[in-house]
Amino acid sequence: MAMRARRFEEAKRLASSNLELAWWIFMRVSGVLLVFLVLGHLYTRAVIFDFHHDLNYDHMVKVMSSVTWKFYNWLLLFLSILHGTNGLRYIIDDYIASGRARAWVKIIVYTLVFLVTAFGTLALWGWNYQPME
Amino acid sequence: MYRGREGQWAFYLHRISGVAIILFLTLHVTEISSSMFGPKWFNALLEFEANPIFGLGLVGVAALVLYHALNGLRIILMDFTSWGVKYQRQLWYGVWALYVVIGFPMLFAMLGHVFGGGE
Numbered sequence: 559m560a561m562r563a564r565r566f567e568e569a570k571r572l573a574s575s576n577l578e579l580a581w582w583i584f585m586r587v588s589g590v591l592l593v594f595l596v597l598g599h600l601y602t603r604a605v606i607f608d609f610h611h612d613l614n615y616d617h618m619v620k621v622m623s624s625v626t627w628k629f630y631n632w633l634l635l636f637l638s639i640l641h642g643t644n645g646l647r648y649i650i651d652d653y654i655a656s657g658r659a660r661a662w663v664k665i666i667v668y669t670l671v672f673l674v675t676a677f678g679t680l681a682l683w684g685w686n687y688q689p690m691e
Numbered sequence: 692m693y694r695g696r697e698g699q700w701a702f703y704l705h706r707i708s709g710v711a712i713i714l715f716l717t718l719h720v721t722e723i724s725s726s727m728f729g730p731k732w733f734n735a736l737l738e739f740e741a742n743p744i745f746g747l748g749l750v751g752v753a754a755l756v757l758y759h760a761l762n763g764l765r766i767i768l769m770d771f772t773s774w775g776v777k778y779q780r781q782l783w784y785g786v787w788a789l790y791v792v793i794g795f796p797m798l799f800a801m802l803g804h805v806f807g808g809g810e
Binding site: 565566569586589590592593596597600604605606608609610611612613614615616618635638639642643645646649670671674675677678680681682685687690 | 706709710712713716717720721723724725726727729730733734737741746749753756757760763764766767769770771776796797800801804805807809
C-alpha cells in the first residue's frame with residue numbers, strides 16, 4: 559500500500575516492504591532529476607524554439623540525428639513514465655476501495671503505459687529517420 | 692495536520708496536476724513518436740494541431756508542470772530537512788513566488804509562438 563509519510567524517518571518506519579521504501583525514494587530522486595530534465599525540455603522545445611510554427615518532420619530528422627538528444631529524451635521518457643505511473647498507483651490505491659476494480663484499473667493502466675513507452679523507445683532507437691526527398 | 696489549509700491545497704493540486712501531466716505525457720509521446728510514420732503523416736498531424744486551441748493546451752500543461760516541479764521540491768525539503776514540515780506553509784508561498792518569476796517569461800514566450808506569425 560502507498561504511504562503517506564511526511565518525513566524520510568517516518569517513511570522508513572511505515573514502509574510495508576523494502577520495495578515500497580525504494581519507490582518512495584525513487585519518487586524523490588527521479589523528481590529532482592525531472593525538474594531539470596523537464597524544465598530543460600520546456601526551455602529548448604517551447605521557449606526558445608517556436609514549436610507552433612517550426613516543428614515539422616525535418617526538425618524531427620535533425621533532432622533524431624543527435625545521439626545526445628536521443629539519450630536525453632529517452633531518459634526523460636523513462637523517468638517521467640516511471641514517476642507518473644507510480645504516482646497513479648498511489649492515487650488508485652487511495653481512491654478505489656474495491657480490490658477487484660483496483661486490480662483491473664491497474665492492469666489497464668500498466669498495459670497502456672507499457673505500449674506508449676515501447677512506442678516511444680521504438681521511435682528513438684529502432685527507427686532510421688530519413689530526410690525528406 | 693493541516694486540513695483545509697494551504698498544505699491540503701498544495702497536496703490536492705499536486706495530485707490533480709500529476710494526473711493531468713501523465714495523461715498529456717502518453718498523448719505527447721504517442722504523437723511525437725508517430726513521426727516515424729514519415730513526413731506525410733507527421734506534417735498532416737501538425738497541420739491539424741496548428742489550431743491555437745492545441746497551443747493554449749500546451750501552455751496549460753506547462754503551467755501544471757511548473758507547479759508540480761516546484762511543489763515537488765517543497766515536498767523533498769519537507770521530507771529530508773529538519774525544518775521543512777514546520778515551515779511547509781511558508782515554503783508553499785515560496786513555490787508561488789518562484790512560479791511567478793519563472794512562469795511569466797515562459798508564458799509570454801509560449802503565447803508569442805502560438806499567436807505570433809512565425810519567423
